[in-house]
Amino acid sequence: MFPTPDISHLNSADYQYVYEPAEDSFLLMDALEKDLQSLKSARPSVCLEIGCGSGIVSTFLAQMLGPDSFYLCTDINPKALEITRNTGQQNSVLLNPVLTDLASSLADRLENKIDVLLFNPPYVVTPSEEVGSSGIEAAWAGGVNGREVLDRLLPDVHRLLSSQGVFYLVIIKENKQGDIEAIMSKYQLEMTVVMSRRSGPEHLSVLKFTRNNP
Amino acid sequence: MKLLTHNMLTSNIIKGVTKGFPLKIAASEVKVSEVDFNPEFIARMIPKMEWSALCQAAESIGQLGDLPKELAPEYESDEEFLKKAHHVLLEVEVKEGELICPESGRKFTIRNGIPNMLLNEEEVAK
Numbered sequence: 001m002f003p004t005p006d007i008s009h010l011n012s013a014d015y016q017y018v019y020e021p022a023e024d025s026f027l028l029m030d031a032l033e034k035d036l037q038s039l040k041s042a043r044p045s046v047c048l049e050i051g052c053g054s055g056i057v058s059t060f061l062a063q064m065l066g067p068d069s070f071y072l073c074t075d076i077n078p079k080a081l082e083i084t085r086n087t088g089q090q091n092s093v094l095l096n097p098v099l100t101d102l103a104s105s106l107a108d109r110l111e112n113k114i115d116v117l118l119f120n121p122p123y124v125v126t127p128s129e130e131v132g133s134s135g136i137e138a139a140w141a142g143g144v145n146g147r148e149v150l151d152r153l154l155p156d157v158h159r160l161l162s163s164q165g166v167f168y169l170v171i172i173k174e175n176k177q178g179d180i181e182a183i184m185s186k187y188q189l190e191m192t193v194v195m196s197r198r199s200g201p202e203h204l205s206v207l208k209f210t211r212n213n214p
Numbered sequence: 215m216k217l218l219t220h221n222m223l224t225s226n227i228i229k230g231v232t233k234g235f236p237l238k239i240a241a242s243e244v245k246v247s248e249v250d251f252n253p254e255f256i257a258r259m260i261p262k263m264e265w266s267a268l269c270q271a272a273e274s275i276g277q278l279g280d281l282p283k284e285l286a287p288e289y290e291s292d293e294e295f296l297k298k299a300h301h302v303l304l305e306v307e308v309k310e311g312e313l314i315c316p317e318s319g320r321k322f323t324i325r326n327g328i329p330n331m332l333l334n335e336e337e338v339a340k
Contacts, residue, residue: 068252101227108234
């Protein structure tokens with residue numbers, strides 16, 4: 001059992017700018033911990049978390065997998081990246097932040113190099129107009145079906161993942177899991193549901209995608 | 215921004231740019247600090263690097279030292295070499311400065327060690 005990363009350096013002032021870890025964050029960490037053995041045995045070199053927020057999940061991953069991997073974190077919120085780096089430092093792990101949209105400026109050089117890809121996207125169903133800010137709303141505003149941000153990443157996942165690479169994704173029921181599974185299978189990516197949890201009105205799941213033709 | 219990270223960034227996200235690597239560095243503040251040496255990690259990262267781009271970047275900020283510009287065979291077991299590579303990849307950080315697209319000249323700010331690769335809407339390649 002790995003303890004949750006120390007986020008005592010963060011306070012309510014920070015959470016005006018960055019997503020405060022909540023049930024979705026904890027579910028993702030629990031799912032990664034569940035898969036610890038298979039993650040470790042794959043000996044990942046490059047890990048990328050898109051939308052790192054407070055950095056708690058990348059920190060947790062880095063604590064579990066250790067310093068043999070390189071941890072990149074992206075977010076479109078500049079505050080999130082400063083905070084992410086501090087969270088890494090607070091927990092003695094090295095996180096490498098890049099202010100960029102999804103994986104955009106990294107995708108070409110990281111083509112087929114990402115061993116662990118993580119995304120806890122803005123999944124809340126909101127009007128489309130709320131999507132695309134760079135402030136705190138970007139942490140949850142997912143637009144139609146809560147999918148507008150995620151749908152921009154999905155077609156690129158197969159290009160980002162290494163042959164043994166794995167993609168962990170947090171969704172809620174409204175995001176239409178079956179539809180996501182169908183989209184990803186077109187790219188020869190197979191889905192498993194690692195864990196699900198109900199948190200108030202949200203039915204959360206962590207999905208895992210791997211190549212079915214590595 | 216560590217030089218390892220810099221080696222992973224391109225400006226091909228800009229409309230019309232296809233040769234956006236490596237980004238030129240104009241550094242106004244570079245920090246060198248101590249990072250734990252993990253030879254296994256360095257040996258595994260080197261094959262993923264564009265080595266000449268790494269050397270070029272290091273040289274441009276005066277941090278190349280005596281890092282060889284060509285990889286010797288069996289570098290994975292050369293601890294002296296791995297230490298030098300470790301230094302350049304992980305111990306050198308550009309805190310403030312700019313990254314410049316080699317094709318379009320577009321500048322990306324590095325502030326507090328974080329490169330800002332966000333584009334304006336009109337610049338985005340579709």
